[in-house]
Amino acid sequence: MKRNDFIKKTTLVITGGILTSYTSCIDPKKSKNVAGISERKNWAGNYRYKAENLYEPSSLEEVQQLVKQLDKQKALGSTHCFNDIADSPKDQISTKKLKKVVHLDTDNKTLTVEAGARYGDFAALLHEQGYALHNLASLPHISVAGACATATHGSGVGNGNLATQVLAVELVKPDGSVVHLDRAHPDFYAVVVGLGAFGIITKVTLAVEDTFDVRQDVFLDLPLESVVSNFDEIMSSGYSVSLFTDWMNKKVSEVWIKRRTDAEISDLGNDFYGAKAATKNIHPIADLSAENCTDQMGVPGPWYDRLPHFKMGFTPSAGKELQSEYFIPREYAVDALLTIEEMKDEIYPHIMISEIRSIAADNFWMSPCYKQDCITLHTTWKQKPKEVLALLPKIEAKLAPFNVKPHWGKLFTIDPLILQGRYEKHTDFVALAKAYDPTGKFRNGYLNKNIY
Ligand SMILES: Cc1cc2nc3c(=O)[nH]c(=O)nc-3n(C[C@H](O)[C@H](O)[C@H](O)COP(=O)(O)OP(=O)(O)OC[C@H]3O[C@@H](n4cnc5c(N)ncnc54)[C@H](O)[C@@H]3O)c2cc1C
Structure with a gap:
């Protein structure tokens, strides 16, 4: 953007004042973005926002005036999505200063x-x-x-x-x-x-x-055959359970079991369906330092310091990475796992780690768990977009018989019409979104492609 254009765009006169008197509009080329990275990219750095302007209102009134005044726009949160869902053809409105x-x-x-x-x-x-x-x-x-x-x-x-x-x-x-x-x-x-x-x-x-406390116990090297035979028991063994695997060697490398201490909890012992108790804190990617991970080894701690895997004061996950995640109805969990396991040799060169989790059904129209208990197959990939984007369609094709739905904020390539057909409330959602936004102010490339 030329300097004059920038000045022009940041001094839009609106009813009651000059926009810039209380709202910062940041020149994307010169400024730091909300994640503190010196370019306007998402958290992982794999996507560069195309929106020309970034506004940072700090009150409801400022948001109202911006929304009314601007044409094409989109809310931007903490930039943690891996795709263009939060981008806009013109303006982004960051909620960074709305944090009280x-x-x-x-x-x-x-x-x-x-x-x-x-x-x-x-x-x-x-x-x-x-x-x-x-x-x-x-x-x-x-x-x-x-x-x-x-x-x-x-x-x-x-x-x-x-x-x-x-x-x-x-x-x-x-x-x-x-x-x-x-x-x-x-x-x-x-x-x-x-x-x-x-x-x-x-x-x-x-x-x-x-409030409640949670203890986190980690077990290593759970045989795949144990997962297949005891999937429901394993996933129900704690308040929150995650299985981490790189799909190789017919095993789950780590089982993270988070249990509330206000519930009846038994000693899980040293042998969990053939997996051995870890003897120190461990990162989901075992080669990385566990410094940024929440405490394990059964040490109780407050819910907010155990339910996430990563601590607030540190960079979560691996940083330079890509992510995909697929939701699968719970009844197909084991079949889906075995299907992906067959692809291990193709997956392994590009994977950092996969995580399998459970999520209960809900009532949100565009939730992948709408009226459906699910498991999710999450993968943190090396930041190799070409290779990963070539692999995702193959994974999606293998998972298609299970009516797979992708995480909206991660990478996926499923054909939009097929995807829309998997959402019972898709048509109602589109009709309502159009009623709220008849001129399409909040539509962007992502919504046009995947939803509208
Ligand atoms: C390291 C890492 C770990 C992750 N772990 C998990 C995980 O455990 N589970 C999981 O499900 N996901 C996970 N994610 C994905 C992440 O939680 C989602 O992508 C989430 O949407 C990010 O929130 P955000 O505020 O950064 O959203 P953004 O990327 O900023 O925006 C996402 C969408 O929300 C909309 N939006 C944002 N704020 C508003 C608002 N105020 N009003 C209306 N719309 C708004 C945007 O317009 C956009 O459509 C992870 C991502 C990373 C990078």
Whole structure:
């Protein structure tokens, strides 16, 4: 962008003032983006945002004025998606400065936060006040509204995704007006896992519960045959269970079992279905240092410091990586695992690690777990986009008989028409999104391709 154009774009005159008097518009070529990287890229650095302008409003009123004033736009959370879902042909509105804890209502056990708050920003505070969220993703670094918009999840056969914590949202609609939606509102289950299609969520009210501690035990080298014979028992052996594997040598390299200490828990011993108890903290990618991982070895700790795999103060996962993740109805779990295991020699050169988790059914229209308990096959790949994007269609074809659905925020190549056909509420979702946004302000390349 030329300097003059930049100045012109940042001094849009709007009713009641000059936009730049309270809103920062950042020149993407010169500035740091919200993740602190010196280019406007997503967290993993594999996607460069094409939006010309990035705005960082710090109040509801600023968001309203921006939304009303701007044409093509999209909310940007903490930039952790691996694809173009958060991009815009023109403007992005970051929620980076909308991160306040608004209100903890102890009578009704609810917590209201601004949409850009990251779970790790307020989790310790919530715990200090005696409360907890039911679950977290593998990392606490993601924004609440951004995580919910893509149906981000943790693990646990009884645990729904993070959107299932949401009781209500405050939404700035494409015309700049504000609407409050709670679970009784007919649009609630479309808007919360809304892929950013309905406007900008500015506040989220979450259900909280009494705080609890969790202990995390890790077991190494679980034979594949044990997984096949005892899949349900293994995945139910804790409040949240993750299996990590590189698919080689007919084994799961690590089993992470997170158990609440307020539940009846037995000693798991040293032998877990043929896997041996780890003797020190370990990273999901065993060769990496466990320094950034939450404590294991059965040491109890608060929920927010055990349910994610990675600690807030450190870089999560591997950093320079790609991710894909596929949701599979739980009844096909073992068949799906064995299908992917057959591809191990093709997968191995490009994989860092895969993770298998469970997620309970929910009611969100565009959640991959809509009315369906699922397991997920997540893979952290080496950052080799060409090779990974060549492999994904093969994996997707193998998983097609299981009605596989991809994670909205990760890499996938499934044909949009096929994908849409796997969502019972897709047509209703499109109709509602069009009703909220008749001129398509919040449509971007991703939505045009995959949803509309
Ligand atoms: C290292 C790593 C680990 C991860 N682990 C997990 C995991 O354990 N489980 C899992 O399910 N996923 C995981 N993810 C994926 C990640 O949680 C999701 O992609 C999530 O959407 C990221 O949130 P964000 O705020 O960064 O979203 P962004 O990438 O910034 O935005 C995602 C979408 O949300 C929309 N959005 C953001 N804020 C708002 C708002 N205020 N109003 C309306 N729409 C909004 C955007 O427009 C966009 O469509 C991981 C990602 C990384 C990089």
